[in-house]
Amino acid sequence: MVQPLDTLIETPSQTAGPYVHIGCIPSFAGVEGVYPQDLGTSPIAEGAQGQIITITGSIYDGTGWALRDAMIEAWQADAAGRFPGQDGADPAVSGFCRFAADKDSGLFTLRTVKPGATPARGGAVQAPHISLWIVARGINIGLQTRIYFGDEDNSNDPLLSRIEQRPRAETLIAKPDGEGQYRFDIRLQGDGETVFLDL
Amino acid sequence: MADGPLMPRRRDMHPVPFDPDYKTSISRSPRWPLLSMESTPSEETGPRFGASLLGPLDNNLIMNYSADGSPAIGERILMHGRVLDEMGRPVPETLIEIWQANAGGRYRHVKDGYLAPLDPNFGGCGRTITDAEGRYQFLTIRPGAYPWPNRANDWRPMHIHISVFGHAFGQRLITQMYFEGDPLIARCPIAATIKDRGQLERLVAPLDMSHARPLDFLAYKFDIVLRGRRQTMFENKPEGM
Numbered sequence: 001m002v003q004p005l006d007t008l009i010e011t012p013s014q015t016a017g018p019y020v021h022i023g024c025i026p027s028f029a030g031v032e033g034v035y036p037q038d039l040g041t042s043p044i045a046e047g048a049q050g051q052i053i054t055i056t057g058s059i060y061d062g063t064g065w066a067l068r069d070a071m072i073e074a075w076q077a078d079a080a081g082r083f084p085g086q087d088g089a090d091p092a093v094s095g096f097c098r099f100a101a102d103k104d105s106g107l108f109t110l111r112t113v114k115p116g117a118t119p120a121r122g123g124a125v126q127a128p129h130i131s132l133w134i135v136a137r138g139i140n141i142g143l144q145t146r147i148y149f150g151d152e153d154n155s156n157d158p159l160l161s162r163i164e165q166r167p168r169a170e171t172l173i174a175k176p177d178g179e180g181q182y183r184f185d186i187r188l189q190g191d192g193e194t195v196f197l198d199l
Numbered sequence: 200m201a202d203g204p205l206m207p208r209r210r211d212m213h214p215v216p217f218d219p220d221y222k223t224s225i226s227r228s229p230r231w232p233l234l235s236m237e238s239t240p241s242e243e244t245g246p247r248f249g250a251s252l253l254g255p256l257d258n259n260l261i262m263n264y265s266a267d268g269s270p271a272i273g274e275r276i277l278m279h280g281r282v283l284d285e286m287g288r289p290v291p292e293t294l295i296e297i298w299q300a301n302a303g304g305r306y307r308h309v310k311d312g313y314l315a316p317l318d319p320n321f322g323g324c325g326r327t328i329t330d331a332e333g334r335y336q337f338l339t340i341r342p343g344a345y346p347w348p349n350r351a352n353d354w355r356p357m358h359i360h361i362s363v364f365g366h367a368f369g370q371r372l373i374t375q376m377y378f379e380g381d382p383l384i385a386r387c388p389i390a391a392t393i394k395d396r397g398q399l400e401r402l403v404a405p406l407d408m409s410h411a412r413p414l415d416f417l418a419y420k421f422d423i424v425l426r427g428r429r430q431t432m433f434e435n436k437p438e439g440m
Binding site for chain 2: 131140190199
């Protein structure tokens with residue numbers, strides 16, 4: 001016999017389903033008037049410091065078809081690498097954004113400031129990145145991934161360095177596509193499958 | 200920051216990503232393993248929402264979509280519980296959002312074409328923020344079961360979708376609450392993506408007569424556990440010191 005552990009187990013996840021927008025982005029579902037506005041429509045307010053950027057992309061399933069019912073959440077630091085709530089963080093950066101793939105095209109757009117590098121444990125420095133959490137019908141537990149930037153120095157990033165196969169690391173790097181524009185596609189399965197995270 | 204690393208997720212306690220009986224998961228589940236690492240500040244921080252976000256009826260789905268003061272039609276219920284972390288500590292001041300079908304199993308969503316009618320006084324979304332002890336409550340109507348295009352005659356059990364933030368982006372969780380005694384739970388391929396039977400039972404809310412209000416509403420209790428933080432003893436001691 002041993003002493004019992006007193007820790008609890010996390011509540012199991014379930015899929016967000018095809019109607020996730022009713023609860024999380026009501027106006028997208030056609031539910032108007034319950035809240036004054038949807039939560040997290042922009043990660044930045046007027047006057048945010050730093051470079052304003054726009055990232056567009058799609059989420060593809062294993063057949064190459066773009067998801068039309070996914071919801072994505074993004075979380076990031078401000079231009080100086082401070083997370084909202086930390087000392088000295090830019091008050092115009094909430095850092096949180098919620099957006100949906102377009103009902104018809106499957107395209108998503110995230111307009112934000114480019115985040116700065118952030119410190120990690122043991123003196124490491126993380127290259128600028130935006131954390132993503134993806135839920136949808138058919139996804140039983142939300143998928144975590146990150147957007148890095150092709151025009152930044154990513155060579156010392158602790159997470160990217162953990163990926164043995166360089167072609168796989170490339171799946172986390174947004175491609176510059178004009179001034180302040182980036183393309184970032186997410187492939188759930190198959191050729192070019194995006195690296196998903198457990199951390 | 201005083202925040203330690205998040206405890207790693209026990210993936211065997213969660214649903215499997217690939218489950219052929221839930222057909223949509225076949226093409227939407229990664230084939231490569233996840234990249235596992237200790238959490239970083241990117242996962243250990245997260246958005247916070249204050250009570251100023253909330254309107255007075257945000258957690259009352261019976262009234263928050265009413266056009267003329269009429270209540271939504273259906274079985275009136277209180278859904279309540281606590282949000283804790285794996286260390287058993289309450290998670291105060293965290294945002295909970297719910298969404299659900301109406302009493303007939305119809306969702307108010309542009310993409311739902313089920314023949315059961317919409318209820319003109321029911322929108323189907325609500326939100327609240329936990330109190331200092333991690334408690335929350337919603338007043339709503341019990342959702343109906345509904346059919347869905349999976350296998351030829353699949354019906355979802357009565358359920359309410361729940362989204363919880365916690366205090367860290369790495370704690371983010373979406374799940375579903377089922378109702379005690381519903382015979383459709385055992386037949387549902389989405390519920391069955393959870394392979395640990397004890398874990399599935401944790402999504403089934405018991406009838407809670409102690410919180411029912413006589414002549415008004417029944418009650419169901421649903422507690423939620425989010426990821427905890429690892430103990431940080433010895434954390435700052437360099438190796439060999």
